[in-house]
Amino acid sequence: xxxxxxxxxxxxxxxxxxxxxxxxxxxxxxxxxxxxxxxxxxxxxxxxxxxxxxxxxxxxxxxxxxxxxxxxxxxxxxxxxxxxxxxxxxxxxxxxxxxxxxxxxxxxxxxxxxxxxxxxxxxxxxxxxxxxxxxxxxxxxxxxxxxxxxxxxxxxxxxxxxxxxxxxxxxxxxxxxxxxxxxxxxxxxxxxxxxxxxxxxxxxxxxxxxxxxxxxxxxxxxxxxxxxxxxxxxxxxxxxxxxxxxxxxxxxxxxxxxxxxxxxxxxxxxxxxxxxxxxxxxxxxxxxxxxxxxxxxxxxxxxxxxxxxxxxxxxxxxxxxxxxxxxxxxxxxxxxxxxxxxxxxxxxxxxxxxxxxxxxxxxxxxxxxxxxxxxxxxxxxxxxxxxxxxxxxxxxxxxxxxxxxxxxxxxxxxxxxxxxxxxxxxxxxxxxxxxxxxxxxxxxxxxxxxxxxxxxxxxxxxxx
Numbered sequence: 001x002x003x004x005x006x007x008x009x010x011x012x013x014x015x016x017x018x019x020x021x022x023x024x025x026x027x028x029x030x031x032x033x034x035x036x037x038x039x040x041x042x043x044x045x046x047x048x049x050x051x052x053x054x055x056x057x058x059x060x061x062x063x064x065x066x067x068x069x070x071x072x073x074x075x076x077x078x079x080x081x082x083x084x085x086x087x088x089x090x091x092x093x094x095x096x097x098x099x100x101x102x103x104x105x106x107x108x109x110x111x112x113x114x115x116x117x118x119x120x121x122x123x124x125x126x127x128x129x130x131x132x133x134x135x136x137x138x139x140x141x142x143x144x145x146x147x148x149x150x151x152x153x154x155x156x157x158x159x160x161x162x163x164x165x166x167x168x169x170x171x172x173x174x175x176x177x178x179x180x181x182x183x184x185x186x187x188x189x190x191x192x193x194x195x196x197x198x199x200x201x202x203x204x205x206x207x208x209x210x211x212x213x214x215x216x217x218x219x220x221x222x223x224x225x226x227x228x229x230x231x232x233x234x235x236x237x238x239x240x241x242x243x244x245x246x247x248x249x250x251x252x253x254x255x256x257x258x259x260x261x262x263x264x265x266x267x268x269x270x271x272x273x274x275x276x277x278x279x280x281x282x283x284x285x286x287x288x289x290x291x292x293x294x295x296x297x298x299x300x301x302x303x304x305x306x307x308x309x310x311x312x313x314x315x316x317x318x319x320x321x322x323x324x325x326x327x328x329x330x331x332x333x334x335x336x337x338x339x340x341x342x343x344x345x346x347x348x349x350x351x352x353x354x355x356x357x358x359x360x361x362x363x364x365x366x367x368x369x370x371x372x373x374x375x376x377x378x379x380x381x382x383x384x385x386x387x388x389x390x391x392x393x394x395x396x397x398x399x400x401x402x403x404x405x406x407x408x409x410x411x412x413x414x415x416x417x418x419x420x421x422x423x424x425x426x427x428x429x430x431x432x433x434x435x436x437x438x439x440x441x442x443x444x445x446x447x448x449x450x451x452x453x454x455x456x457x458x459x460x461x462x463x464x
Contacts, residue, residue, distance in 0.1 A: 008208065025145065045105045177370050281392045
């Protein structure tokens with residue numbers, strides 16, 4: 001970790017669906033633009049570039065940006081706020097919210113800019129028609145994180161430097177899995193203990209602990225709501241929510257005492273489906289570390305709650321701290337953005353983080369935990385991001401269920417080993433980054449390749 005330390009508070013944030021990079025990030029960019037300006041101007045023009053334009057309608061990017069301009073946040077936006085999910089948003093009009101009203105214009109330009117595939121460009125004018133600021137660029141870099149042009153250039157400059165300035169604000173600085181393992185060996189601390197000490201130095205443990213408790217609470221609330229909510233998901237694909245029916249089937253089996261040995265995995269599938277159906281419906285979820293992969297960590301944590309011994313609030317914190325350490329390594333050395341590296345950066349990262357968290361609470365050594373993270377990420381390498389119709393539904397919802405089961409298998413496999421492995425987590429992270437660079441842009445959240453094209457459905461379809 002360096003002066004750009006990735007905190008668990010950042011990796012696990014409460015937000016709205018369906019996409020951290022295409023919904024939450026753009027909303028935060030709009031909020032940042034108004035905040036930097038210091039007031040809400042009379043008129044704003046927003047140009048969505050690259051992947052944000054290609055799948056912006058399906059992801060609700062235009063809705064998110066407009067609501068962000070007028071004072072809504074990822075934690076205060078609900079599906080019933082106009083414009084509602086699935087409703088066509090006019091390219092020009094007026095939007096009203098807690099901060100007031102603003103005239104707007106939103107344009108979609110699928111041509112990417114040089115710096116990043118997810119770019120937003122803002123212009124603003126006063127009531128007299130005078131431009132009040134120069135064009136401002138923001139980049140949604142995955143997981144709800146945003147950077148402005150200066151921040152993006154600074155990040156690129158830092159990446160080109162072989163040595164980073166030490167971060168004197170935290171006691172245990174690490175940039176890689178190897179460095180984290182060395183700290184654990186030298187101190188005798190677990191990965192969660194290392195993260196706890198760093199988080200305490202960054203924001204105070206009391207505040208971080210409260211945040212992690214809220215994250216787990218929201219995850220459980222999201223699952224509970226997803227188990228009951230019936231209906232068709234917005235967007236026009238006609239995808240029916242499956243979690244309620246599956247919940248009824250599994251509950252009936254247990255009541256009839258016909259449960260089988262693999263039913264635990266069916267419950268994992270159920271929990272993941274419940275979360276990602278909520279995400280697809282633009283409901284409240286935890287970005288973990290992205291929205292597209294938001295069901296994996298909650299599903300594995302629910303599995304630990306229901307099928308392992310003594311899953312306490314402290315165990316939940318240990319799980320999230322350990323997972324956060326792995327997420328920080330992946331984000332620092334590769335990416336968690338589907339638009340940058342494909343779904344290996346989203347589902348792969350979440351599966352890796354979940355495997356590490358589960359292995360830790362099962363009593364795994366730091367080496368076994370690192371091995372669990374490596375196994376899960378390794379077996380998601382090359383996974384493309386090809387959402388049908390630009391919606392986070394097909395194949396994304398099922399992909400979370402599979403990713404959750406992979407994480408559990410990786411955790412158990414690593415726990416049975418001795419922590420030694422030929423391929424390290426750092427090897428796989430580096431390979432994931434290289435694979436993402438080599439992957440064609442058509443397979444990276446543009447919906448221009450893979451299943452999205454195979455099924456012959458247009459991008460940006462809207463609900464009838």
